[in-house]
Amino acid sequence: MAAPPPDPQFVLRGTSAAVHALHFSCGGQEPDVPILFSGSENGLINVWNLKTRRVDKALDGHGRKSVCWVETMDGKDRLLSQGRDQRICLWDLAEGRTSVMDSVFTESVGFCRCSLLKVAQGRWLMAMAAKALDEVQVLELPSKTSVCTLKPEAGAKLGMPMCLKLWQINCDSQPLLLSGYEDGSVVLWNLSMGKVLSQLFCHQEPVMSLDFDSEKAKGISGSSEKVLSIWSLNEQQNLQVHTTHRLVNAGISDITIRPDKKILATAGWDHRIRVFGWKKLKPLAVLDYHTATVHCVSFSDHKNPSERLLAAGSKDHRISIWSIYTQT
């Protein structure tokens, strides 16, 4: 018989609100301590010291409105956070500071998380939902200049964007955007022309989350249904459904492929974290610890593979930290 699934390596408690966003920053050299940022429903961003497993700092910058996305820009000293107060804040955390350096007003009222892509040294692109319901806007950071606004053709009826993923094949090539929409379709955008390259209907319900592996040109998306959809991008830049995987319970709130592209994790509405092999989507583990919907999953960026961690944040106010499949 297969071994019973592992227990969490440890659990972080004390956010006193549902956890919606997680981001590791563990790639630094000693004496930097590994850090986990978590964003919760009460508007606080907690900075967890993974050595002591305690909160180092709590950042309050979204007016007690839920934080739905956190991301670092070059190490742990610059942090981007997106809140439901329709603001995206850039934090300066260097030398113990905790101040908001800059912020962007998104005007979007949706739940769509932003996506960040480093295109050159000191230059980033950030995709975010825009003011108009079905639009996506791409900004260049830190200059905050608008690169393009991606607007579906009239009558396309895609609905609101639900999830975004900026990517590029290599650092010289054109950045592209994959976005999942309310009508269940995934669309590939060309940023320079602002045009749809391909559109794929892969879900009956809104696409809740997606992730994309640019090496294999293969992506995965989850929705409020019971299926995971795996699709691929062919040479002609057309999206095609590869396979689908049926889940036991409906609802996926987050999907993340581990940076080494070996495994992926999903956050389920059924309180469970599921781990799959990425090559064939072979189910590997069902981690049943949380007692409420899991909102987000994130893999750490440890340099040493054996230290890699998986974190999951849940509505039950807890963040579970797992050490799983670290040997491969």
Place this chain on the structure above:
Amino acid sequence: SEARGAAMATAVESALREALAGPAPGAAALGALRDGLAAAGGPAALGRRQRERFGALLRSLAAAAAEGPEEPAGPWRSCFVEGPPGLALSALLGALGDAGRRLQPIVEVLERFVREGRLAALMWEVCQQQARGGPAELQDALLAGVVALPDRVSNSLRGRNPAVFFPQNYFPLLGAAIVEVLLTLSAIAPVLSILSVYLPLVSSSTSEEILSVLVPRLADLTKSDCIWQRICWRLVECVPERWMEAVVLGFVQRAPGADVLSRLLGNLVVKNKQAQFVVTQKFLLLQYGYTTAVLQNLLGYLSLDSLRRALLIKVLQELLETWSSSSAVKHSPAEQQEYISKAILICLSHLKEPEIESCRQELLTSMMEGVKCHLDSSLPQIRRLGMIVAESISSKINTDGPVLKFQYEEDDEARELKSLLVQAPSICAVPSLPDDNDDDLTPYDMSEDKELKKTKAPVYIRDCIEVLTGSEDTDKWEATVKALESLVRKNPAATREVSVELAKILLHLEEKTCIEGFAELRQRAQVAVLTVDPIPVAQYLTSQFYSLNYSLRQRMDILDVLVLAARELSFPKVHGKIKHVEKPCVQLLPGSDSSNDWRKIVDERIKSKTRRFAKGPSQVQVASGPNEFNSVAGHFFFPLLQNFDRPLSTFDLLGEDHFVLGRLVHTLAVLMYLAVNTVAVTAMGKALMEFVWALRFHTDSYVRQGLLSCISSVLLSVPAEHLLNNMTEELLETQSWLGDVVEKDPDGDCRRLALQNLLLMENLKKKLNKTVPS
């Protein structure tokens, strides 16, 4: 050369005369005789008169060796080995039979005779004599002598015979000799007609060893040579009738495949009536001990020639006739039915489309009849055989239409049977390539990944009743069914208030939505209710067993529930400890179960820290407690016995519903067994013996098995002195019946059970004799 030959003959003649002249032939004369014989070209060159003289010489030499004052001088032994083999053997056998003083030299000569290949020469000589029309009796006597040689030597030496005369050594030599003769013969085709002479050898009681040499050799020789095939066919065709079966069986068992068998036997079955009977009837329908490989050889052989294929179809029809006969299904042993099923499947595998077309209607009819009487059987094994065969027939006759499909467990046996339907199993299975997948990642156990329950189960028994009877909310209903057992066990007092009502609801509960393991959940809830409040619920259930308007399934459910509850009640504290073994699952905190384990842990620690000087058998601490079954056993048992002989309009235990009767009888046996050490046990035993007596000649073997189990239970449960005092007559009657069953019952399990019962009775007697000194 004519003149030279004559001159040589004269030389032999003169040497013979000289040798026979004196009372004992001199060494010089024997030497001259050998030289002359060698010069003449061996014993075949001798004329009739010379042979007679040679015979006389050999007899006198043998007699002198055995009886004379001293062994003959010179190379007398070589005369036997080099002279005419027939004469030599009869002279030696004669001397052996007279049982003279010195047997050693004679046996030594015989050993040389066998070792130096004279057996083949002897047979060759007999062949030639037969071709010339020599006296048949003499030849038969000689061949009989050859076959019986090991026995005769052994008799004469009282068992101290040399190794070469052990049957396992001698008969392979004989087999090799036969092959050698056949090899010589193959060059001279006309001599074929006399081959039959060797078959008595083949078919003697010791054919085993001869055939094991002969068949592989012949298989080898016939591979590419059609003359050899003809020789071989002729060989088997001329086998006398009484030996045909043994020869054919030997060939069928030893041939490595149907094609080889076909080469060896040719169209024997078409030409020879006896062989046909043996192959198409005896091996298939009358006997059933052979392996599947033999069946495959046999039927494959029939399928390999157009003349024989007609027989194949006939065989299939006869097999199906047996398979679909309800009396055969009822009365023949399960092993035979399996054998016949296998044969049918193999036949089907050989049939071609047009042949099936020609007998489709018959196949269909047989299938319908056969499947009916197989499904009627109470033995699961027989039912499954029926299903598999029917499925196979159906798939053969309906190539495009819908086919029969039954639900049964796919185990190795079923797969083996089904594999027979496919011809020529591919020997080299392509090993599946380890493809590029996530194989380096070992999955964890995911069995706990089940659908999330949305609604909460009720927490009060009365709520459960409400949900189960009236609720339209299927989620709630599901949750209730799943939670009911533990709820009942946790709240015995609340359950007792509504126990009968709950039992009634559960008995009638049908699967509303598709829940995994619904039947088991319901059954466990029923068992829980019955154990919590045994008397009223048992009264209700047993009364329902004999009432109107229940399905057979429900009646069998009642029996199962009674047995399970009785078992639980009779074992001290089963529930709570054994039943709820927690499977490992992700849990941060150790479960509340740990409190149950503390005693085990403490015990282990004490054990590991304690040094013991004497290790007796480790004492297993049996949890002790009152036997809760004691006070209620009668309520479980007696009502079930009451009405079995009163048929209802929908339920006739003694008629069609013998399967339920079988279950009832088995249930009674278990209840009786569990009632050991209870007060009511003697009365129960007596009633059960009467019940068994009334049904003892039931035609269904499943029922009879149950009855025999009942007897065992009575013997084991009722105290010995009560048995003897209160049931002496019944026991004696039963004993004689058991004796009958052991001898005559067609069912192997029945015979075994009866034998066990007789042993139990014997033990009982011994025990009583020990405790009560007469």
